[in-house]
Amino acid sequence: MSSTKDPCIGVCKFTDDICLGCGRTKREIKAWKKLDKDEKRAVLAESALRLLALEATGRRKTK
Template sequence: MNSTKDPCINICKFSDDICVGCGRSKREIRAWKKLDKVDKRAVLAESQLRLIALGATGRRKSK
């Protein structure tokens, strides 16, 4: 995963402090712009695992 683009898909619904749209915690969402690329990649990797655990579809918003 090379991209560090913001993973927000504008769903913004939370289950136990984790967004079911992007898989990030509220703390990670607030800190996103201040994180460096390495930290962003770590958050993205962790968020993907969370989405799998939540059974989220991971759908992207239409363009």
């Protein structure tokens, strides 16, 4: 995950405070612009795991 570009894909549907589009929490979405690169990478890694746990495709590429 080398990119720290905003992962928002414009879905913005929430389940238990987690966006089904990007996998971030509402708090992480609000804080995104203030995070440094390492923090953004950590959020991206965590959000990918959340999407897997929710079985949401979100921004993950499907095969």
